[in-house]
Amino acid sequence: MNQAMINSAVTLGQLQHKMDTTGHNLANMNTSGYKRRDVSFSDLLFQQVNNQTSQQYETGRQTPAGIRTGTGGAVAQTAVRFEQGSISQTGRDLDVAITEPGYYFELVPGENGERRFTRDGAFYLSPNPNNQAENFLVDRSGEYIQSQDGQPITIPGSFRDLRVSESGEIQVTLNDGENTEVTAGQLQLVSITKPQLLESHGGNYYGLPDLDELNLGIDDVLTETAGTQVFQQGALEMSNVDMAKEMNDMLQTQRGYQFNTRAISITDEMMGLVNNIR
Amino acid sequence: MLRGLHTTASAMIAQQRRQEMLTDNLANANTPGFKADQGSLRTFPNMLIQATGTDHSRRFGSNHVGELATGVYMQERTPDFTQGDIQETGNVTDLALLQGNVPVNEETGQAATLLYTVESDDGTIRYTRNGNFTVDGAGFLTTSQGNYVLDSEGERINTGNEQFTVNEWGEILTGPDQQPLTQLNVAIVPDPAQLVKEGNGLLRYEGEEPPVTAVNNDDAEYQIQQGFIERSNVDAARTMTEMMATLRSFEANQRMLQSYDKSMERAVNDVGRIG
Numbered sequence: 001m002n003q004a005m006i007n008s009a010v011t012l013g014q015l016q017h018k019m020d021t022t023g024h025n026l027a028n029m030n031t032s033g034y035k036r037r038d039v040s041f042s043d044l045l046f047q048q049v050n051n052q053t054s055q056q057y058e059t060g061r062q063t064p065a066g067i068r069t070g071t072g073g074a075v076a077q078t079a080v081r082f083e084q085g086s087i088s089q090t091g092r093d094l095d096v097a098i099t100e101p102g103y104y105f106e107l108v109p110g111e112n113g114e115r116r117f118t119r120d121g122a123f124y125l126s127p128n129p130n131n132q133a134e135n136f137l138v139d140r141s142g143e144y145i146q147s148q149d150g151q152p153i154t155i156p157g158s159f160r161d162l163r164v165s166e167s168g169e170i171q172v173t174l175n176d177g178e179n180t181e182v183t184a185g186q187l188q189l190v191s192i193t194k195p196q197l198l199e200s201h202g203g204n205y206y207g208l209p210d211l212d213e214l215n216l217g218i219d220d221v222l223t224e225t226a227g228t229q230v231f232q233q234g235a236l237e238m239s240n241v242d243m244a245k246e247m248n249d250m251l252q253t254q255r256g257y258q259f260n261t262r263a264i265s266i267t268d269e270m271m272g273l274v275n276n277i278r
Numbered sequence: 279m280l281r282g283l284h285t286t287a288s289a290m291i292a293q294q295r296r297q298e299m300l301t302d303n304l305a306n307a308n309t310p311g312f313k314a315d316q317g318s319l320r321t322f323p324n325m326l327i328q329a330t331g332t333d334h335s336r337r338f339g340s341n342h343v344g345e346l347a348t349g350v351y352m353q354e355r356t357p358d359f360t361q362g363d364i365q366e367t368g369n370v371t372d373l374a375l376l377q378g379n380v381p382v383n384e385e386t387g388q389a390a391t392l393l394y395t396v397e398s399d400d401g402t403i404r405y406t407r408n409g410n411f412t413v414d415g416a417g418f419l420t421t422s423q424g425n426y427v428l429d430s431e432g433e434r435i436n437t438g439n440e441q442f443t444v445n446e447w448g449e450i451l452t453g454p455d456q457q458p459l460t461q462l463n464v465a466i467v468p469d470p471a472q473l474v475k476e477g478n479g480l481l482r483y484e485g486e487e488p489p490v491t492a493v494n495n496d497d498a499e500y501q502i503q504q505g506f507i508e509r510s511n512v513d514a515a516r517t518m519t520e521m522m523a524t525l526r527s528f529e530a531n532q533r534m535l536q537s538y539d540k541s542m543e544r545a546v547n548d549v550g551r552i553g
Binding site for chain 1: 290293294295297298299300301302304305306307308309310312315320323351352353354355356367368369371388408410412413414415416417422423438439440471472474475476477478479484507514517518521522524525528529532535536539
């Protein structure tokens with residue numbers, strides 16, 4: 001195929017990837033704790049064409065011999081951007097926002113034992129089937145929220161008031177006629193120092209890659225910082241997607257797409273001319 | 279055979295090469311730090327036509343008819359190193375390099391260009407203007423393709439994490455009290471025409487005069503802006519216009535080719551026909 005056509009065709013596919021990411025960001029504009037992704041482009045391989053091998057004829061030439069033909073552009077990385085989302089007041093007791101970037105709630109590991117983190121602080125209560133007198137603190141999908149000691153957090157079944165302190169301590173006032181105050185647990189908090197290592201697992205969760213392969217220990221990646229004063233009860237962290245930016249990206253991508261399709265049709269017209277020589 | 283046939287065919291090939299260049303420029307209209315290529319077409323070396331078997335020399339004193347060129351080819355693609363637009367992204371790992379006054383070659387009038395130095399896969403030095411960097415798993419500052427960005431000592435830069443500040447002359451500061459970690463290198467490439475594009479935003483320098491550092495060097499002025507990227511300097515509207523001109527030139531040459539073919543057709547079918 002004509003190299004000019006390959007250039008445009010390759011780039012069309014890559015622009016579509018960019019559009020996919022923009023679409024995904026826009027779709028998650030209202031997902032609490034969602035972190036947007038940024039797409040950046042890079043040029044692709046260059047190949048050398050030696051079109052004039054007799055150097056003595058190449059008078060007035062400034063660049064090294066031959067010509068370098070590129071092969072289009074491609075997505076180089078889709079980096080997650082971890083800047084803080086805006087905090088929205090909900091007034092709901094079980095909504096907890098993290099007010100500083102870099103920190104995450106930790107969930108109790110699932111069946112395969114992987115550590116999972118989230119910024120989504122919309123919690124619910126789920127009854128403990130083995131003990132009628134207590135409830136588990138869970139997230140939207142029913143996964144257990146981890147306490148500082150690595151266990152699921154349990155909340156007494158009958159209470160009148162639940163408070164989450166700034167440092168993540170959960171205190172409840174029991175409905176026992178005497179208003180006894182008990183500490184139900186301490187929310188686990190981790191600070192991820194190499195956030196670009198995090199893998200998105202869907203469902204608003206992040207996980208860690210195979211650290212042995214990267215010659216890293218767990219301490220190189222995260223520190224457990226339970227007790228740090230970053231929690232805010234009755235509020236949720238909104239997604240950090242900026243709609244204006246995404247729309248702007250979308251328009252630019254669409255125009256880029258149009259320019260490249262137009263380039264294809266011009267190249268096609270040239271090939272048609274070749275076909276019509278005779 | 280008809281010489282013009284080859285002339286028009288070569289022009290069509292040259293225009294096709296131009297189209298390849300233009301589509302590549304357009305494809306990289308969104309690539310940070312990309313420098314658009316400009317093509318130059320050049321006529322084939324001239325040849326001297328000599329008359330034989332005529333009385334040309336008796337009438338004109340020599341057998342020489344004159345010079346003739348037999349076509350055109352695309353001689354070179356020169357990247358245009360003018361500054362691209364600066365766009366704010368807010369990402370700490372995006373570093374835009376703004377070029378100020380730079381040394382100008384007195385003979386050619388060619389201005390030098392300022393570039394970041396990075397390490398290629400085989401450990402040799404490459405240059406880039408794409409300041410869309412990232413911090414890899416081990417904490418090193420790399421390009422978006424994973425090539426290590428080098429400091430003024432030629433060493434890799436380990437920032438540890440994404441919490442760092444870069445001041446306007448490229449000093450990297452880390453930690454809560456903003457201690458200087460190292461100095462990002464900016465190279466002055468004296469002859470930008472000798473930079474060869476390698477893909478992935480990397481440029482290889484083939485010039486004789488070695489690049490020097492712009493750090494603490496009064497010859498070149500520059501500024502580094504953290505949280506910004508330098509956009510591609512491709513002008514989509516201009517590229518599109520050039521593409522249309524290329525198409526029409528290609529078409530005109532195709533028409534010429536057809537009319538040469540018509541002449542040959544007459545030579546084949548009509549010359550020598552009786553009655």
